[in-house]
Amino acid sequence: MKTLQSFKxxxxxxxxxxxxxxxxxxxxxxxxxxxxxxxxxxxSNGAARGSLLRALAxxxxxxxxxxVSIADNETALGPVRLNGExxxxxxxxxxxxDMSERGVAFExxxxxxxxxxxxxxxxxMVLQRVPxxxxxxxxASNFPFAFSVLGGDTASAxxxxxxxxxxxxxxxxVLSNRMLGLIQKVLEVQNLPKGLIGMVQGGxxxxxxxxxxHPLIAAGAFTGSTRGGAALQAVANARPRxxxxxxxxxxxxxxxxxxxxxxxKGAELATLLAGSINQGCGQFCTSPGVIVLLNDPAxxxxxxxxxxxxxxxxxxxxxxxxxxxxxxxxxxxxxxTNGVKxxxxxxxxxxxxxxxxxxTDAVNFVVKSELREEVFGPASLIVRAQxxxxxxxxxxxxxxxxxxTLWGAEQETDDTRAFVRGAMNIAGRVLFAGVPTGVxxxxxxxxxxPWPSSTQPMTTSVGDTAINRFLxxxxxxxxxxxxxxxxxxxx
Ligand code: NAP
Numbered sequence: 001m002k003t004l005q006s007f008k009x010x011x012x013x014x015x016x017x018x019x020x021x022x023x024x025x026x027x028x029x030x031x032x033x034x035x036x037x038x039x040x041x042x043x044s045n046g047a048a049r050g051s052l053l054r055a056l057a058x059x060x061x062x063x064x065x066x067x068v069s070i071a072d073n074e075t076a077l078g079p080v081r082l083n084g085e086x087x088x089x090x091x092x093x094x095x096x097x098d099m100s101e102r103g104v105a106f107e108x109x110x111x112x113x114x115x116x117x118x119x120x121x122x123x124x125m126v127l128q129r130v131p132x133x134x135x136x137x138x139x140a141s142n143f144p145f146a147f148s149v150l151g152g153d154t155a156s157a158x159x160x161x162x163x164x165x166x167x168x169x170x171x172x173x174v175l176s177n178r179m180l181g182l183i184q185k186v187l188e189v190q191n192l193p194k195g196l197i198g199m200v201q202g203g204x205x206x207x208x209x210x211x212x213x214h215p216l217i218a219a220g221a222f223t224g225s226t227r228g229g230a231a232l233q234a235v236a237n238a239r240p241r242x243x244x245x246x247x248x249x250x251x252x253x254x255x256x257x258x259x260x261x262x263x264x265k266g267a268e269l270a271t272l273l274a275g276s277i278n279q280g281c282g283q284f285c286t287s288p289g290v291i292v293l294l295n296d297p298a299x300x301x302x303x304x305x306x307x308x309x310x311x312x313x314x315x316x317x318x319x320x321x322x323x324x325x326x327x328x329x330x331x332x333x334x335x336x337t338n339g340v341k342x343x344x345x346x347x348x349x350x351x352x353x354x355x356x357x358x359x360t361d362a363v364n365f366v367v368k369s370e371l372r373e374e375v376f377g378p379a380s381l382i383v384r385a386q387x388x389x390x391x392x393x394x395x396x397x398x399x400x401x402x403x404x405t406l407w408g409a410e411q412e413t414d415d416t417r418a419f420v421r422g423a424m425n426i427a428g429r430v431l432f433a434g435v436p437t438g439v440x441x442x443x444x445x446x447x448x449x450p451w452p453s454s455t456q457p458m459t460t461s462v463g464d465t466a467i468n469r470f471l472x473x474x475x476x477x478x479x480x481x482x483x484x485x486x487x488x489x490x491x
Contacts, residue, residue, distance in 0.1 A: 009076035021202030033195025049100035106488035131161030133218025160470035258408030270305035276435035282378030327377035400450030
Protein backbone atom coordinates (compact mmCIF):
# COMPACT_ATOMS: atom_id res chain seq x y z
CA MET A 1 0.00 0.00 0.00
CA LYS A 2 1.27 3.50 -0.83
CA THR A 3 1.63 6.02 1.97
CA LEU A 4 0.94 9.73 1.78
CA GLN A 5 2.50 12.44 3.92
CA SER A 6 1.23 15.94 4.57
CA PHE A 7 3.72 18.81 4.87
CA LYS A 8 3.79 22.20 6.54
CA UNK A 9 3.58 24.71 3.69
CA UNK A 10 5.86 27.27 5.37
CA UNK A 11 8.75 24.97 6.31
CA UNK A 12 8.32 21.77 4.32
CA UNK A 13 8.43 19.70 7.54
CA UNK A 14 6.17 16.64 7.71
CA UNK A 15 2.79 17.41 9.25
CA UNK A 16 0.78 14.66 10.92
CA UNK A 17 1.26 10.92 10.64
CA UNK A 18 1.62 9.20 7.25
CA UNK A 19 -1.73 8.18 5.74
CA UNK A 20 -2.58 5.29 3.48
CA UNK A 21 -3.45 5.97 -0.15
CA UNK A 22 -6.59 4.24 -1.37
CA UNK A 23 -6.08 1.13 -3.43
CA UNK A 24 -7.98 0.72 -6.72
CA UNK A 25 -10.27 -1.76 -4.92
CA UNK A 26 -11.01 0.81 -2.20
CA UNK A 27 -11.80 3.43 -4.84
CA UNK A 28 -14.24 0.97 -6.41
CA UNK A 29 -15.94 0.14 -3.11
CA UNK A 30 -16.28 3.86 -2.24
CA UNK A 31 -17.99 4.48 -5.59
CA UNK A 32 -20.24 1.45 -5.08
CA UNK A 33 -21.30 2.82 -1.69
CA UNK A 34 -22.03 6.19 -3.32
CA UNK A 35 -24.18 4.49 -5.95
CA UNK A 36 -26.14 2.67 -3.24
CA UNK A 37 -26.64 5.91 -1.30
CA UNK A 38 -27.78 7.67 -4.48
CA UNK A 39 -30.62 5.20 -4.86
CA UNK A 40 -32.39 6.69 -1.83
CA UNK A 41 -30.96 10.24 -1.80
CA UNK A 42 -32.26 10.97 -5.32
CA UNK A 43 -35.80 10.70 -3.96
CA SER A 44 -35.14 12.74 -0.79
CA ASN A 45 -37.25 15.82 -0.27
CA GLY A 46 -36.06 19.39 0.07
CA ALA A 47 -36.35 19.35 3.86
CA ALA A 48 -33.99 16.37 4.16
CA ARG A 49 -31.45 17.94 1.82
CA GLY A 50 -31.68 21.25 3.66
CA SER A 51 -31.26 19.55 7.01
CA LEU A 52 -28.09 17.72 5.89
CA LEU A 53 -26.53 20.84 4.37
CA ARG A 54 -27.30 22.93 7.47
CA ALA A 55 -25.84 20.28 9.78
CA LEU A 56 -22.65 20.17 7.68
CA ALA A 57 -22.36 23.97 7.94
CA UNK A 58 -22.80 23.77 11.71
CA UNK A 59 -20.26 20.96 11.98
CA UNK A 60 -17.47 22.92 10.29
CA UNK A 61 -18.28 26.06 12.26
CA UNK A 62 -18.22 24.02 15.48
CA UNK A 63 -14.74 22.73 14.69
CA UNK A 64 -13.47 26.07 13.34
CA UNK A 65 -10.38 26.54 15.50
CA UNK A 66 -8.95 23.11 14.78
CA UNK A 67 -9.86 23.21 11.07
CA VAL A 68 -8.31 26.65 10.56
CA SER A 69 -5.17 25.69 12.47
CA ILE A 70 -4.68 22.52 10.38
CA ALA A 71 -5.42 24.39 7.15
CA ASP A 72 -2.96 27.12 8.08
CA ASN A 73 -0.22 24.55 8.61
CA GLU A 74 -0.96 22.78 5.35
CA THR A 75 -1.50 25.84 3.13
CA ALA A 76 0.18 28.90 4.77
CA LEU A 77 -2.86 30.95 3.78
CA GLY A 78 -3.14 32.52 7.25
CA PRO A 79 -5.98 32.51 9.80
CA VAL A 80 -7.71 35.67 8.52
CA ARG A 81 -8.14 34.33 5.02
CA LEU A 82 -8.95 30.80 6.25
CA ASN A 83 -11.60 31.95 8.74
CA GLY A 84 -13.16 34.00 5.96
CA GLU A 85 -13.08 31.02 3.63
CA UNK A 86 -14.68 28.80 6.26
CA UNK A 87 -17.45 31.42 6.69
CA UNK A 88 -17.99 31.46 2.96
CA UNK A 89 -18.14 27.66 2.85
CA UNK A 90 -20.78 27.54 5.62
CA UNK A 91 -22.71 30.33 3.87
CA UNK A 92 -22.60 28.35 0.64
CA UNK A 93 -23.87 25.17 2.35
CA UNK A 94 -26.76 27.14 3.90
CA UNK A 95 -27.56 28.85 0.63
CA UNK A 96 -27.99 25.46 -1.05
CA UNK A 97 -30.00 24.35 2.00
CA ASP A 98 -32.35 27.32 1.43
CA MET A 99 -32.63 26.43 -2.25
CA SER A 100 -33.39 22.79 -1.36
CA GLU A 101 -36.14 23.85 0.99
CA ARG A 102 -37.59 26.17 -1.66
CA GLY A 103 -37.69 23.15 -3.98
CA VAL A 104 -35.39 24.58 -6.66
CA ALA A 105 -34.29 21.09 -7.78
CA PHE A 106 -37.94 20.11 -8.24
CA GLU A 107 -39.05 23.12 -10.31
CA UNK A 108 -40.82 22.05 -13.49
CA UNK A 109 -42.39 23.45 -16.62
CA UNK A 110 -45.99 22.49 -17.24
CA UNK A 111 -46.96 22.38 -20.91
CA UNK A 112 -50.66 21.30 -20.94
CA UNK A 113 -52.11 19.30 -23.84
CA UNK A 114 -53.33 21.23 -26.86
CA UNK A 115 -56.09 19.62 -28.91
CA UNK A 116 -55.74 19.23 -32.65
CA UNK A 117 -53.26 18.00 -35.17
CA UNK A 118 -49.52 18.61 -34.79
CA UNK A 119 -47.49 20.75 -34.94
CA UNK A 120 -49.92 22.93 -32.93
CA UNK A 121 -51.65 20.10 -31.09
CA UNK A 122 -49.57 18.09 -28.62
CA UNK A 123 -49.93 15.79 -25.60
CA UNK A 124 -49.68 16.96 -21.97
CA MET A 125 -46.00 17.41 -21.19
CA VAL A 126 -44.06 18.35 -18.09
CA LEU A 127 -40.38 19.20 -18.15
CA GLN A 128 -38.72 18.31 -14.86
CA ARG A 129 -35.21 17.41 -13.78
CA VAL A 130 -33.53 14.39 -12.22
CA PRO A 131 -30.18 14.18 -10.42
CA UNK A 132 -27.36 12.68 -12.52
CA UNK A 133 -26.00 10.16 -10.01
CA UNK A 134 -22.75 9.82 -8.02
CA UNK A 135 -20.40 12.76 -8.69
CA UNK A 136 -16.59 12.52 -8.58
CA UNK A 137 -15.43 15.78 -6.97
CA UNK A 138 -11.80 16.95 -7.18
CA UNK A 139 -10.63 19.40 -4.49
CA ALA A 140 -8.40 22.35 -5.43
CA SER A 141 -5.13 23.13 -3.67
CA ASN A 142 -5.74 26.85 -3.24
CA PHE A 143 -9.18 26.78 -1.57
CA PRO A 144 -8.93 24.19 1.21
CA PHE A 145 -12.53 24.89 2.28
CA ALA A 146 -14.54 26.66 -0.43
CA PHE A 147 -13.45 24.50 -3.41
CA SER A 148 -12.64 21.35 -1.46
CA VAL A 149 -14.32 18.65 0.63
CA LEU A 150 -17.50 20.57 1.53
CA GLY A 151 -17.12 23.31 -1.06
CA GLY A 152 -19.53 24.52 -3.71
CA ASP A 153 -19.36 21.38 -5.87
CA THR A 154 -20.27 19.05 -3.00
CA ALA A 155 -22.98 21.41 -1.68
CA SER A 156 -24.63 21.86 -5.08
CA ALA A 157 -24.41 18.15 -5.94
CA UNK A 158 -26.06 17.14 -2.65
CA UNK A 159 -28.76 19.79 -3.14
CA UNK A 160 -29.42 18.35 -6.59
CA UNK A 161 -29.94 14.88 -5.08
CA UNK A 162 -26.57 13.38 -6.05
CA UNK A 163 -24.14 11.46 -3.87
CA UNK A 164 -20.49 12.54 -3.94
CA UNK A 165 -17.08 10.87 -3.91
CA UNK A 166 -14.44 13.44 -2.98
CA UNK A 167 -10.89 13.12 -4.33
CA UNK A 168 -8.79 14.72 -1.60
CA UNK A 169 -6.13 17.21 -2.63
CA UNK A 170 -2.70 15.96 -1.61
CA UNK A 171 -1.84 19.46 -0.35
CA UNK A 172 -4.41 19.22 2.50
CA UNK A 173 -4.62 15.62 3.53
CA VAL A 174 -4.94 16.12 7.29
CA LEU A 175 -7.60 18.79 6.89
CA SER A 176 -9.62 16.64 4.48
CA ASN A 177 -9.53 13.66 6.85
CA ARG A 178 -10.65 15.86 9.75
CA MET A 179 -13.54 17.08 7.55
CA LEU A 180 -14.43 13.48 6.69
CA GLY A 181 -14.73 12.71 10.41
CA LEU A 182 -17.19 15.60 10.81
CA ILE A 183 -19.16 14.47 7.76
CA GLN A 184 -19.45 10.91 9.00
CA LYS A 185 -20.79 12.07 12.37
CA VAL A 186 -23.45 14.20 10.66
CA LEU A 187 -24.47 11.34 8.36
CA GLU A 188 -24.76 9.01 11.34
CA VAL A 189 -26.87 11.45 13.37
CA GLN A 190 -29.16 12.00 10.39
CA ASN A 191 -29.40 8.27 9.77
CA LEU A 192 -28.04 8.65 6.25
CA PRO A 193 -25.75 6.13 4.52
CA LYS A 194 -22.01 6.66 4.93
CA GLY A 195 -21.60 6.34 1.18
CA LEU A 196 -23.60 9.52 0.49
CA ILE A 197 -20.38 11.55 0.93
CA GLY A 198 -17.35 9.30 0.39
CA MET A 199 -13.72 10.24 0.09
CA VAL A 200 -10.63 8.81 -1.63
CA GLN A 201 -6.99 9.87 -1.43
CA GLY A 202 -3.87 9.22 -3.44
CA GLY A 203 -2.19 10.70 -6.48
CA UNK A 204 -2.32 9.95 -10.18
CA UNK A 205 -4.07 7.21 -12.05
CA UNK A 206 -4.64 4.74 -9.19
CA UNK A 207 -7.16 7.06 -7.63
CA UNK A 208 -8.18 10.12 -9.71
CA UNK A 209 -8.31 8.42 -13.10
CA UNK A 210 -9.92 5.28 -11.73
CA UNK A 211 -12.57 7.40 -10.05
CA UNK A 212 -13.55 9.31 -13.20
CA UNK A 213 -13.43 6.12 -15.26
CA HIS A 214 -15.61 4.13 -12.85
CA PRO A 215 -18.81 3.03 -14.64
CA LEU A 216 -21.03 4.05 -11.70
CA ILE A 217 -19.76 7.66 -11.65
CA ALA A 218 -22.21 9.94 -13.49
CA ALA A 219 -20.33 13.27 -13.58
CA GLY A 220 -17.02 14.86 -12.69
CA ALA A 221 -16.57 18.21 -10.90
CA PHE A 222 -13.01 19.48 -10.92
CA THR A 223 -11.24 22.63 -9.76
CA GLY A 224 -7.57 22.79 -10.65
CA SER A 225 -5.09 23.38 -13.42
CA THR A 226 -5.91 23.40 -17.11
CA ARG A 227 -3.47 20.53 -17.62
CA GLY A 228 -4.98 18.35 -14.87
CA GLY A 229 -8.52 19.20 -15.98
CA ALA A 230 -7.73 18.37 -19.61
CA ALA A 231 -6.26 15.00 -18.61
CA LEU A 232 -9.29 14.04 -16.55
CA GLN A 233 -11.74 15.36 -19.15
CA ALA A 234 -10.06 13.06 -21.67
CA VAL A 235 -10.65 10.16 -19.26
CA ALA A 236 -14.33 11.15 -18.90
CA ASN A 237 -14.72 11.28 -22.69
CA ALA A 238 -12.87 8.01 -23.32
CA ARG A 239 -15.20 5.95 -21.12
CA PRO A 240 -17.48 3.50 -22.92
CA ARG A 241 -20.26 5.78 -21.61
CA UNK A 242 -18.80 9.32 -21.54
CA UNK A 243 -20.01 11.60 -18.74
CA UNK A 244 -20.25 15.36 -18.21
CA UNK A 245 -17.03 16.74 -16.76
CA UNK A 246 -17.27 20.17 -15.17
CA UNK A 247 -13.71 21.44 -14.99
CA UNK A 248 -13.01 24.89 -13.51
CA UNK A 249 -9.50 25.56 -14.71
CA UNK A 250 -6.78 28.18 -14.86
CA UNK A 251 -7.35 31.69 -16.19
CA UNK A 252 -5.33 34.84 -16.94
CA UNK A 253 -8.10 37.40 -16.27
CA UNK A 254 -7.21 40.43 -18.42
CA UNK A 255 -7.63 43.89 -16.92
CA UNK A 256 -8.17 46.58 -19.57
CA UNK A 257 -7.44 50.03 -18.16
CA UNK A 258 -8.32 52.94 -20.48
CA UNK A 259 -6.29 56.20 -20.41
CA UNK A 260 -9.13 58.46 -19.13
CA UNK A 261 -9.57 56.62 -15.85
CA UNK A 262 -5.82 56.19 -15.42
CA UNK A 263 -5.39 59.94 -15.78
CA UNK A 264 -8.08 60.52 -13.13
CA LYS A 265 -6.99 57.95 -10.55
CA GLY A 266 -4.05 55.91 -11.81
CA ALA A 267 -2.20 55.81 -8.47
CA GLU A 268 -5.26 54.51 -6.60
CA LEU A 269 -5.91 51.85 -9.24
CA ALA A 270 -2.24 50.80 -9.25
CA THR A 271 -2.38 50.14 -5.50
CA LEU A 272 -5.64 48.23 -5.87
CA LEU A 273 -4.30 46.11 -8.75
CA ALA A 274 -0.99 45.37 -7.02
CA GLY A 275 -2.95 44.13 -3.98
CA SER A 276 -5.00 41.85 -6.22
CA ILE A 277 -1.92 40.41 -7.99
CA ASN A 278 -0.28 39.74 -4.61
CA GLN A 279 -3.40 38.49 -2.80
CA GLY A 280 -3.06 34.93 -1.52
CA CYS A 281 0.41 34.94 -3.13
CA GLY A 282 -1.36 35.16 -6.50
CA GLN A 283 -2.79 31.67 -6.03
CA PHE A 284 -6.25 32.54 -7.29
CA CYS A 285 -7.90 31.38 -10.48
CA THR A 286 -9.13 35.00 -10.82
CA SER A 287 -5.71 36.60 -10.30
CA PRO A 288 -5.11 39.40 -12.86
CA GLY A 289 -2.38 37.94 -15.08
CA VAL A 290 -2.60 40.37 -18.02
CA ILE A 291 -3.01 44.15 -18.00
CA VAL A 292 -3.94 45.71 -21.33
CA LEU A 293 -2.98 49.37 -21.78
CA LEU A 294 -3.30 51.74 -24.74
CA ASN A 295 -0.25 53.81 -25.63
CA ASP A 296 -0.74 57.06 -23.73
CA PRO A 297 1.18 59.13 -21.13
CA ALA A 298 -1.38 58.07 -18.48
CA UNK A 299 -0.56 54.42 -19.23
CA UNK A 300 3.18 55.15 -18.89
CA UNK A 301 2.59 56.71 -15.48
CA UNK A 302 0.41 53.76 -14.46
CA UNK A 303 3.15 51.27 -15.32
CA UNK A 304 5.55 53.13 -13.00
CA UNK A 305 2.90 53.36 -10.25
CA UNK A 306 2.06 49.66 -10.53
CA UNK A 307 5.72 48.60 -10.47
CA UNK A 308 6.31 50.70 -7.34
CA UNK A 309 3.16 49.44 -5.61
CA UNK A 310 3.98 45.80 -6.38
CA UNK A 311 7.61 46.15 -5.29
CA UNK A 312 6.41 47.29 -1.86
CA UNK A 313 4.45 44.07 -1.29
CA UNK A 314 5.73 40.78 0.09
CA UNK A 315 3.79 37.63 -0.84
CA UNK A 316 3.40 34.89 1.74
CA UNK A 317 4.59 31.28 1.31
CA UNK A 318 3.14 29.26 -1.56
CA UNK A 319 0.92 26.22 -1.09
CA UNK A 320 3.44 23.54 -2.04
CA UNK A 321 7.06 23.26 -3.22
CA UNK A 322 5.71 22.02 -6.57
CA UNK A 323 3.60 25.16 -7.02
CA UNK A 324 6.58 27.34 -6.02
CA UNK A 325 8.78 25.54 -8.55
CA UNK A 326 6.16 25.93 -11.28
CA UNK A 327 5.88 29.66 -10.46
CA UNK A 328 9.64 30.26 -10.64
CA UNK A 329 9.79 28.28 -13.88
CA UNK A 330 6.85 30.20 -15.39
CA UNK A 331 8.35 33.57 -14.46
CA UNK A 332 11.78 32.62 -15.85
CA UNK A 333 10.14 31.56 -19.10
CA UNK A 334 8.20 34.81 -19.51
CA UNK A 335 11.25 36.88 -18.54
CA UNK A 336 13.41 35.27 -21.24
CA THR A 337 10.83 35.32 -24.01
CA ASN A 338 11.81 37.54 -26.94
CA GLY A 339 10.08 40.89 -26.89
CA VAL A 340 9.41 40.85 -23.13
CA LYS A 341 10.85 43.60 -20.91
CA UNK A 342 11.10 42.75 -17.22
CA UNK A 343 9.86 45.53 -14.90
CA UNK A 344 10.11 43.76 -11.53
CA UNK A 345 11.97 40.53 -10.85
CA UNK A 346 13.70 39.86 -7.55
CA UNK A 347 14.91 36.64 -5.97
CA UNK A 348 12.60 35.33 -3.26
CA UNK A 349 13.79 33.55 -0.15
CA UNK A 350 13.30 29.95 0.98
CA UNK A 351 9.86 30.73 2.36
CA UNK A 352 8.25 32.94 -0.29
CA UNK A 353 8.71 34.30 -3.82
CA UNK A 354 8.74 37.95 -4.89
CA UNK A 355 6.13 39.52 -7.19
CA UNK A 356 6.92 39.64 -10.88
CA UNK A 357 5.90 42.20 -13.50
CA UNK A 358 6.88 42.38 -17.16
CA UNK A 359 5.77 44.15 -20.30
CA THR A 360 5.33 43.28 -23.94
CA ASP A 361 3.50 44.63 -26.95
CA ALA A 362 0.22 43.42 -28.36
CA VAL A 363 1.75 41.92 -31.51
CA ASN A 364 4.19 39.79 -29.50
CA PHE A 365 1.42 38.69 -27.11
CA VAL A 366 -0.88 37.67 -29.96
CA VAL A 367 1.85 35.75 -31.78
CA LYS A 368 3.30 33.87 -28.76
CA SER A 369 0.78 31.54 -27.19
CA GLU A 370 3.18 30.75 -24.30
CA LEU A 371 2.68 34.33 -23.05
CA ARG A 372 -1.00 33.50 -22.58
CA GLU A 373 -0.43 30.60 -20.22
CA GLU A 374 -1.36 31.09 -16.57
CA VAL A 375 1.62 31.66 -14.26
CA PHE A 376 0.05 30.57 -10.97
CA GLY A 377 1.40 33.03 -8.41
CA PRO A 378 2.03 36.78 -7.94
CA ALA A 379 2.92 37.58 -11.56
CA SER A 380 1.40 39.78 -14.22
CA LEU A 381 2.21 40.84 -17.77
CA ILE A 382 1.46 44.31 -19.15
CA VAL A 383 0.48 44.28 -22.82
CA ARG A 384 0.80 47.60 -24.66
CA ALA A 385 -1.59 48.16 -27.56
CA GLN A 386 -1.14 50.86 -30.23
CA UNK A 387 -4.86 51.10 -30.88
CA UNK A 388 -8.27 49.90 -29.71
CA UNK A 389 -8.22 47.37 -32.54
CA UNK A 390 -4.95 45.91 -31.23
CA UNK A 391 -6.29 45.78 -27.67
CA UNK A 392 -9.31 43.87 -28.94
CA UNK A 393 -6.99 41.42 -30.71
CA UNK A 394 -5.29 40.84 -27.36
CA UNK A 395 -8.62 39.87 -25.78
CA UNK A 396 -9.46 37.65 -28.73
CA UNK A 397 -6.08 35.92 -28.44
CA UNK A 398 -6.78 35.14 -24.76
CA UNK A 399 -9.78 33.20 -26.03
CA UNK A 400 -11.29 32.16 -22.70
CA UNK A 401 -11.08 33.59 -19.22
CA UNK A 402 -13.07 33.47 -16.00
CA UNK A 403 -13.10 37.27 -15.92
CA UNK A 404 -12.28 40.40 -17.86
CA THR A 405 -12.06 43.72 -15.99
CA LEU A 406 -12.79 46.92 -17.94
CA TRP A 407 -11.77 50.15 -16.23
CA GLY A 408 -12.90 53.40 -17.84
CA ALA A 409 -15.93 52.28 -19.86
CA GLU A 410 -18.39 54.65 -18.11
CA GLN A 411 -19.38 56.54 -21.31
CA GLU A 412 -21.04 54.77 -24.21
CA THR A 413 -18.89 55.17 -27.32
CA ASP A 414 -18.02 52.98 -30.29
CA ASP A 415 -14.83 52.01 -28.46
CA THR A 416 -16.44 51.11 -25.12
CA ARG A 417 -19.12 49.09 -26.92
CA ALA A 418 -16.37 47.23 -28.78
CA PHE A 419 -14.51 46.55 -25.52
CA VAL A 420 -17.68 45.28 -23.81
CA ARG A 421 -18.38 42.98 -26.78
CA GLY A 422 -14.78 41.79 -26.84
CA ALA A 423 -14.82 41.11 -23.09
CA MET A 424 -18.19 39.33 -23.10
CA ASN A 425 -17.06 37.14 -25.99
CA ILE A 426 -14.29 35.57 -23.92
CA ALA A 427 -15.27 35.78 -20.23
CA GLY A 428 -17.86 34.43 -17.83
CA ARG A 429 -17.81 37.59 -15.70
CA VAL A 430 -17.07 41.15 -16.86
CA LEU A 431 -16.28 43.70 -14.13
CA PHE A 432 -16.40 47.47 -14.56
CA ALA A 433 -15.03 48.33 -11.12
CA GLY A 434 -12.82 46.68 -8.54
CA VAL A 435 -10.58 43.67 -9.12
CA PRO A 436 -11.39 40.13 -10.26
CA THR A 437 -10.15 38.34 -7.12
CA GLY A 438 -13.13 37.63 -4.86
CA VAL A 439 -16.05 35.64 -6.27
CA UNK A 440 -19.42 36.35 -4.63
CA UNK A 441 -21.71 33.38 -3.91
CA UNK A 442 -24.96 34.72 -5.26
CA UNK A 443 -27.79 34.29 -7.76
CA UNK A 444 -26.22 36.06 -10.75
CA UNK A 445 -22.69 34.71 -10.35
CA UNK A 446 -21.04 33.10 -13.39
CA UNK A 447 -17.75 31.43 -12.55
CA UNK A 448 -16.69 29.69 -15.71
CA UNK A 449 -15.76 30.78 -19.20
CA PRO A 450 -14.65 29.46 -22.59
CA TRP A 451 -11.65 27.11 -22.77
CA PRO A 452 -9.04 27.19 -21.24
CA SER A 453 -10.82 28.63 -18.20
CA SER A 454 -13.40 25.85 -18.02
CA THR A 455 -14.49 22.72 -19.83
CA GLN A 456 -18.19 23.71 -19.88
CA PRO A 457 -18.62 27.44 -20.54
CA MET A 458 -22.41 27.27 -20.18
CA THR A 459 -22.16 26.35 -16.50
CA THR A 460 -20.85 27.89 -13.29
CA SER A 461 -19.15 26.33 -10.27
CA VAL A 462 -20.02 29.24 -7.96
CA GLY A 463 -23.45 30.67 -7.21
CA ASP A 464 -26.97 29.34 -7.20
CA THR A 465 -27.05 27.99 -10.74
CA ALA A 466 -24.13 25.65 -9.95
CA ILE A 467 -26.88 23.17 -9.03
CA ASN A 468 -27.94 22.94 -12.69
CA ARG A 469 -24.76 21.00 -13.52
CA PHE A 470 -26.05 17.98 -11.64
CA LEU A 471 -29.66 17.95 -12.87
CA UNK A 472 -30.72 16.45 -16.19
CA UNK A 473 -33.97 17.54 -17.88
CA UNK A 474 -36.60 14.84 -18.49
CA UNK A 475 -39.92 15.43 -20.22
CA UNK A 476 -42.78 13.30 -18.89
CA UNK A 477 -45.58 12.97 -21.43
CA UNK A 478 -49.20 12.08 -20.61
CA UNK A 479 -47.96 11.13 -17.14
CA UNK A 480 -50.30 9.44 -14.63
CA UNK A 481 -51.89 11.61 -11.93
CA UNK A 482 -49.78 10.11 -9.11
CA UNK A 483 -46.56 11.05 -10.90
CA UNK A 484 -47.76 14.59 -11.60
CA UNK A 485 -48.71 14.87 -7.92
CA UNK A 486 -45.01 14.47 -6.99
CA UNK A 487 -44.57 18.02 -8.37
CA UNK A 488 -41.20 17.46 -9.98
CA UNK A 489 -39.68 15.37 -7.23
CA UNK A 490 -37.96 12.21 -8.55
CA UNK A 491 -39.51 8.95 -7.33
P1 NAP B 1 -4.07 20.43 -10.11
O1 NAP B 1 -2.63 20.18 -9.96
O2 NAP B 1 -4.66 20.33 -11.46
O3 NAP B 1 -4.79 19.43 -9.09
C1 NAP B 1 -6.21 19.39 -8.89
C2 NAP B 1 -6.65 17.98 -8.56
O4 NAP B 1 -6.61 17.14 -9.72
C3 NAP B 1 -5.80 17.26 -7.54
O5 NAP B 1 -6.65 16.44 -6.75
C4 NAP B 1 -4.85 16.42 -8.37
O6 NAP B 1 -4.38 15.28 -7.71
C5 NAP B 1 -5.77 16.02 -9.50
N1 NAP B 1 -5.08 15.77 -10.76
C6 NAP B 1 -4.39 16.69 -11.49
N2 NAP B 1 -3.92 16.12 -12.62
C7 NAP B 1 -4.30 14.82 -12.60
C8 NAP B 1 -4.12 13.72 -13.49
N3 NAP B 1 -3.44 13.87 -14.64
N4 NAP B 1 -4.65 12.53 -13.15
C9 NAP B 1 -5.34 12.38 -12.00
N5 NAP B 1 -5.54 13.38 -11.11
C10 NAP B 1 -5.04 14.59 -11.40
O7 NAP B 1 -4.43 21.91 -9.62
P2 NAP B 1 -3.97 22.63 -8.27
O8 NAP B 1 -2.52 22.93 -8.32
O9 NAP B 1 -4.49 21.90 -7.12
O10 NAP B 1 -4.73 24.04 -8.33
C11 NAP B 1 -4.19 25.18 -8.95
C12 NAP B 1 -4.90 25.44 -10.26
O11 NAP B 1 -6.31 25.47 -10.04
C13 NAP B 1 -4.57 26.79 -10.86
O12 NAP B 1 -4.34 26.61 -12.23
C14 NAP B 1 -5.82 27.62 -10.61
O13 NAP B 1 -6.02 28.67 -11.51
C15 NAP B 1 -6.88 26.58 -10.69
N6 NAP B 1 -8.10 26.96 -9.99
C16 NAP B 1 -9.22 27.17 -10.71
C17 NAP B 1 -10.38 27.58 -10.08
C18 NAP B 1 -11.64 27.84 -10.87
O14 NAP B 1 -12.69 27.98 -10.27
N7 NAP B 1 -11.58 27.91 -12.18
C19 NAP B 1 -10.41 27.75 -8.69
C20 NAP B 1 -9.24 27.50 -7.98
C21 NAP B 1 -8.09 27.08 -8.66
P3 NAP B 1 -3.16 15.30 -6.67
O15 NAP B 1 -3.81 15.41 -5.35
O16 NAP B 1 -2.49 14.01 -6.88
O17 NAP B 1 -2.28 16.45 -6.99
